[in-house]
Amino acid sequence: MPKNLKQLSESPVRLTAGHRLCPGCGEPIVVKQILAASDDPVIAANATGCLEVSTTIFPYTAWTIPWLHIAFENAAAVAAGMEAMYQSLKNQGKIDADTNYNFVAFAGDGGTYDIGFQALSGAVERGHKLLYVCLNNQAYMNTGIQRSSASPLGANTTTSPAGKLIPGKTKYQKDLTACMAAHDMPYAAQTIPGRWRDITRKAERAFEIDGPSFINVLTPCPLGWRCAPEETVSISQLAADTCFWPLYEVDHGEWKLNYRPKEKVPVDEFLSKQGRFRHLFKGDQGEEVRRQIQERVDYKWEQLLDRCGES
Amino acid sequence: MGQLQPLEGNLAVAEAMRQINPDVVAAYPITPSTEIVQTFANFVADGEVDTNYVAVESEHSAMSACTAAAAAGGRVMNVTSANGLALMWEILYITASFRQPVILTVVNRALSGNINIHCDHSDTMGTRDAGWIQLYSENVQECYDNLIQAVAIGERMDVRLPVMSCLDGFLVSHSYEMLEVEDDEAVREWIGPYKPNEPLLDVENPYTMGPIDLYDYYIEHKYSQWQAYPAAKQAVIEEGKRFGETFGREYGLMETLGLDDADIAVVAMSSAAGTAKDVVDKLRDEGVKAGLLKLRCFRPFPGEEIAAALAGCKAVCVMDRAASFGAGSGPLFHEIAAAMYTGGQTVPINNVIYGLGGRTVKPADIESVYRGLMEIADTGKVEQVCTWLSVRE
Ligand SMILES: Cc1ncc(C[n+]2csc(CCOP(=O)(O)OP(=O)(O)O)c2C)c(N)n1
Ligand code: SF4
Ligand SMILES: [Mg+2]
Secondary structure: OOOOHHHHHHOOOOEOOOOOOOOOOOHHHHHHHHHHOOOOOEEEEEOOOHHHHHHOEOOOOOEOOOEEOOOOOOHHHHHHHHHHHHHHHHHOOOOOOOOOOEEEEEEEOHHHHHOOHHHHHHHHHHOOOOEEEEEEOOOEOOOOOEOOOOOOOOOOEOOEOEOOOOEOOOOOOOOHHHHHHOOOOOEEEEEOOOOHHHHHHHHHHHHHOOOOEEEEEEOOOHHHHOOOHHHHHHHHHHHHHOOOOOOEEEEOOEEEEOOOOOOOOOHHHHHOOOHHHHHHHOHHHHHHHHHHHHHHHHHHHHHHHHHOOOO | OOEEEEEEHHHHHHHHHHHHOOOEEEOOOOOOOHHHHHHHHHHHHOOOOOOEEEOOOOHHHHHHHHHHHHHHHOOEEEEEOHHHHHHHHHHHHHHHHOOOOOEEEEEEOOOOOOOOOOOOOHHHHOOOOOOOEEEEOOOHHHHHHHHHHHHHHHHOOOOOOOEEEEEEOOOOOOOEEEEEEOOHHHHHHHHOOOOOOOOOOOOOOOOEEOOEOOOOOHHHHHHHHHOHHHHHHHHHHHHHHHHHHHHOOOOOOEEEEOOOOOOEEEEEOOHHHHHHHHHHHHHHHOOOOEEEEEEOEEEOOOHHHHHHHOOOOOEEEEEEOOOEOOOOEOHHHHHHHHHHHHOOOOOOEEEEEOOHHHOOOOHHHHHHHHHHHHHHHHHOOOOOOEEEOOOOO
8 A cells, every 4th residue: 555645744754854955956855755655774876966965965964864876877786786785695694584675776867868877777687676766857957957868859958058049959858768668677657746646656666666667757956947946846747737748657568657637738838937948939940949849749648648558 | 725726817716706705796797807707607607606796787887886785785896807997997986985895806908999908907007096905916826815815905994995906817817827726614714704894784874975075074084095005005914924824825015036135126016027037047047136026015005115125226127017108107117216216215227118918028028128237237327217128119
């Protein structure tokens, strides 16, 4: 049985207040919800990025669980290494066979889609029992909002700036969740911080799986998205309502849609709330890019419905 | 009692690993060390070890997983060469900073480019500032003995540092030699059980490892790491002695030949030092007072001990199996020259770069180095500080 809201609120706090993430940052919301989903011990690996630098400024730490950061591109290998040691010591009887420790890797989209993709793919293929959570804010935020392969078409970032000639990022975002599902891994899912029931249920499911699982969380970043800090949750909901970021899971090869908006909201509603797309609302070129974004959203949505047997 | 056996260097390393029986091995194949990984995988497949063997997708992940596994709290080993070591480079510093005693066998091979699979020391020399202890082996017996000692040295509570145990690619890794293989039980007893230090698997005592560490603390942390190396040097000496007491083969920071009364001496590491020993014997038969310093422990660098050992010579040549491009000489030479100078020595000293990419170094080549030293000893003058040995121009 998934935990209800009361039980979740009573779960031990594993990422405490006092960290220095920006006001309205989506990352701690996601991390707390994921970690609240298990009552078993959890050991975390963290890639370099906003979460890591803002929660562990020496001599302080916001973590009440064992936590390890080694580098940017290796969160999956780090979690895998700890898990490998746990399995070894358990098999040798050096750790109690009845224990059930969970291993979680937290990494940004840069640490996942780009530089850490090889380590993630390798760890998944090898079948380590671990949950990999991508805190996907669609750019390298920690280093000042550079584009990643998760940044969407048209996004104004510091390395895909909206200029006089080029209207922000000229490429679509990589569909990483589908890419992970194509590993034939036991569990891959997408979610948002705006729907606590969806995210905690997915984390619970991931923790019970005897193998690798992957959850890709669209995690608003008020600083990089240039949106209001109090709108983190509602903007993520809008991402689901526009079908820009559908909520679904692939459980042992079975594609399941987890949320179908009553009415598919035009993607402009999502874009217009964020300064990173502001330039798209001026001039013909911007309009053309918004048309392409909508077209892409529609295409990916139909593709997803088809995969989920819902078309 | 141990047993005399003919084994290749790689097989001797694999055998030592089987006896050590680490909790986790995460490794990736690369010539000339691949055979170690393969042989060890067979031990795992046949249930001869308790090791969880993680066949990672790259050396970067190998060293990441090894560092994490060690931090989790257990004994960890790894194997690589050349480009593999270069790919680990970022993580090597972190392993040492975290004070995790990961044990890495490096079968020395030339770094690309151009790509080459044969021996030189450019790979491990390139990691000399990473904070790892480095031991170099002359032959098959030594690479077996050094690996066992590496575990004991690195895991000592006053040390807690990762160790590279290095052997020459092909020259030792693929050479069969007779060696004394000790009994499993004796080896296990000698290294003792692993003693964890603030392990992350201790969930009752959560530990934040690898935080962001800025200008208000980073330098103190580096300084505290700095202070571990004198203890590490002492550990190399003490464990080498203890190894000798148990198994009859004693080791130190270096091995010397004829240095008590030598006029001319060569400093070399690894298999070339074995060749140099024959040359010293030959020259001694001719009445030339030749000597040899074979450096075993390059990190921590025993500068004072080296300067003292070479003090009585009239000319010294440091042989480097690696170039330090742009520096004008090789890395071993830089450090020895600095140690001699700060040790108040004025012995004329020069440098020879040799054997890159597996170029054979013959006794005659090394003899030519000694002949050059005879001239310097006579004149007291070093005409050219660094020369490349037996190279076509
Ligand atoms: C090998 C390496 N390259 C580059 C960096 C610099 N760097 C640190 S964090 C980061 C971006 C992080 O972006 P992301 O993974 O999306 O996490 P976020 O900060 O957005 O949460 C970069 C480029 C690094 N630390 N290591
Ligand atoms: S920059 Fe963005 S991701 Fe980073 S802490 Fe601020 S809001 Fe969070
Ligand atoms: Mg990001």
